[in-house]
Each structure stands twice: as C-alpha cells, then as structure tokens.
Amino acid sequence: MGAQLIDGKAAAARLRADVAEAAAMLPRKPGLAVVLVGDDAASQVYVASKEKAAAKAGFEGRVHRLPADSSQNAVEEVVRSLGADDAVDGILVQLPLPKGLNEDAVIACIPTEKDVDGLTAASAGQLVLGGEGLVPCTPQGSMLLIRDELPDLSGKTAVVVGRSILVGKPLALLLLEKNATVTVAHSRTKDLGAVCREADVLCVAVGRPELVTKDMIKPGAIVIDVGINRVERGGESKLVGDVAFDEAKEVAGAITPVPGGVGPMTIACLLRNTVVASARRQGVAVPEVVAD
Ligand SMILES: NC(=O)C1=CN([C@@H]2O[C@H](COP(=O)(O)OP(=O)(O)OC[C@H]3O[C@@H](n4cnc5c(N)ncnc54)[C@H](OP(=O)(O)O)[C@@H]3O)[C@@H](O)[C@H]2O)C=CC1
Numbered sequence: 001m002g003a004q005l006i007d008g009k010a011a012a013a014r015l016r017a018d019v020a021e022a023a024a025m026l027p028r029k030p031g032l033a034v035v036l037v038g039d040d041a042a043s044q045v046y047v048a049s050k051e052k053a054a055a056k057a058g059f060e061g062r063v064h065r066l067p068a069d070s071s072q073n074a075v076e077e078v079v080r081s082l083g084a085d086d087a088v089d090g091i092l093v094q095l096p097l098p099k100g101l102n103e104d105a106v107i108a109c110i111p112t113e114k115d116v117d118g119l120t121a122a123s124a125g126q127l128v129l130g131g132e133g134l135v136p137c138t139p140q141g142s143m144l145l146i147r148d149e150l151p152d153l154s155g156k157t158a159v160v161v162g163r164s165i166l167v168g169k170p171l172a173l174l175l176l177e178k179n180a181t182v183t184v185a186h187s188r189t190k191d192l193g194a195v196c197r198e199a200d201v202l203c204v205a206v207g208r209p210e211l212v213t214k215d216m217i218k219p220g221a222i223v224i225d226v227g228i229n230r231v232e233r234g235g236e237s238k239l240v241g242d243v244a245f246d247e248a249k250e251v252a253g254a255i256t257p258v259p260g261g262v263g264p265m266t267i268a269c270l271l272r273n274t275v276v277a278s279a280r281r282q283g284v285a286v287p288e289v290v291a292d
C-alpha cells in the first residue's frame, strides 16, 4: 500500500503550460503535422488527443489522413512535401503503418530537424553520441517522471524491460547518460523476475498486460509502466499497463498508473520537441522554460 502514485497527468499539464508559454514567445506559431495512414482504432484515439493538445498549446496542428491501401510512394510523397513546407516544424508519422508499408523508408523521408518523434537514423545517432538531437517522446517523458522522484541516478541500478526502437532502446540510453547502471531485458531474458528485482528504477515497455508482478519488484523501487493494453474485464473494456498495478503498489516506492502515467507525458514531450524544433528552425533561442 506504500507506493507513491506518480501523477503523469499533472506533470504533463505543467509541461504543456511551459510549452504554451514558450510557443507564445516565438515569432511564428510552431507547426506540427501528424501523418495517419489507415483507420486503426487506437491510432485514431492517440492522433485525436495529439491534435487537441497541439491546438491548446497554441500550435498550428494538422492531421494528414491517408487510406490504409496507400502506396509506399504516396505516403513518402506526403512526408517529403511536409518536409519541404516551411510552416511545418515537426512531423510525426503515427506507427504502426498498415502491413505492406516500409516504416523505415517512410521515416527516412523526415528531415532530421523536423523529427519530433526522434525516430530517424540521425536522431538515434545523436542520442547514442550524446548530441543535441530531438529525443523520442515516451522515453523523454519517462525520464522526466523519474527525475521528479530521484534527481540523481548515480550508483542506482535501472532495468528496462523491452528493447524497441520507439521506447526501450532509447530509454536505456537516456538512463545511461544520467549515470544509472543499466540492464536491458527482453523476450529472450532468462529469469526476468531476478533481473527486475535488482532494479532501483524499473521501466517496463513490453505490451503484455500485467507481465510484471509484485514478486519481481525490489521493495521501494520506482516503477515506470509504459505499457498500454486494452483488455476485457468483467464484460468491460479497460486499459491496463505491463505491471500488475494493484499488487505492485504494495512493494514499490513510487509507481505510474495506467492510464494517467507515461501516456500523457508522451504527448506533452511531443509538443515540447515541436516547440524546440520550431525555435531552431526560426533561428531564435529555445525559450528557457522548455530547455532541459
Ligand atoms: N505510454 C506511451 O506513451 C506509449 C506506450 N506504448 C506501449 O508500450 C508497450 C511497448 O511498446 P513498444 O516498445 O512499441 O513494443 P514492441 O512490441 O515494439 O516491443 C516490445 C518489447 O518487449 C519485449 N518482450 C515481449 N514479450 C516479452 C516478455 N514476455 N518478456 C520480456 N520482454 C518481452 C520484446 O522483446 P524482443 O525484442 O525480444 O521481441 C520487445 O523488445 C506497448 O504496450 C505500447 O502500447 C508505446 C509507445 C508509447
């Protein structure tokens, strides 16, 4: 019962207010373009909330919807034209793309300076090298929540479960950059429980409902649950994370809920990246309220 609840919704609201303040300081409104291919229900929901958040922060936001049977060339052409559009500062291609489309080739069409998702090879390279590139939103948001709980990660052990390009891998790099001792676990890890129990900071990004149970958590650990899984419970559809929240909160020191944890931070960090990209593209200093 002891765990502190990490309120991602409140932290995201604070960050969005800073972003709105920063946006108002720029010569021209930041422009965010979201590309949505197909009609995946979950993607529609995420994209709608991104659109709303962008408008609330005073951005010029636009969603480009393409049919599910779009050709590779048609999708790439839309991304390239947004790349050439001066009013667009950030481009986000909602993933996953429908089967048959090559995601890597589409992402490669995003100019580095507009890569607000941090997914291009150039952004990933900068993350590895410790450069100034745009940092993927979910890992960035997770780090901000961790920092609020534990400002200094030196001497701490961090375990990241999951190694995707979108979440696990960049999150591990960010934790390493902040001096944590980092272990990355995945589907081939032997004795996941033993590995997780070593963690002062346990981050779970797997996509398996309630995979992490309380016996896998070190007492007092900070638990960051990135997972978003829709499940049917008692005839109702609800969202659960990758961590069994009700039991995990008995042993963890602090834990993010789902919903209301990392999800809202992801969207706030997307806006933050967009305002940073916009300031750079407009040749003005990145406003202090959103720097670092
Ligand atoms: N809150 C948010 O804003 C966001 C939430 N998400 C959510 O986070 C979750 C993860 O997303 P994403 O990283 O894109 O997912 P992926 O499916 O791309 O990656 C999942 C990772 O988990 C590993 N894995 C799968 N099963 C197990 C297992 N039983 N034990 C240990 N590791 C396992 C996989 O290992 P291997 O590499 O060996 O296959 C893989 O590295 C999803 O629920 C997604 O919906 C995603 C993005 C944003």
Ligand SMILES: Nc1nc(=O)c2c([nH]1)NC[C@@H]1CN(c3ccc(C(=O)N[C@@H](CCC(=O)O)C(=O)O)cc3)C=[N+]21
Residues within 6 Å of the ligand: 045, 046, 049, 092, 093, 094, 095, 096, 117, 137, 138, 228, 239, 258, 259, 260, 261, 262, 263, 264, 265, 266, 267
């Ligand atoms: N190119 C790309 N970039 C992404 O960042 C990206 C993506 N593709 N594809 C899908 C995942 C998923 N994702 C979420 C963002 C916000 C919430 C979010 O705000 N969730 C709310 C709940 C929303 C609800 O109720 O459905 C919460 O956790 O509180 C969830 C998931 C971004 N993703």
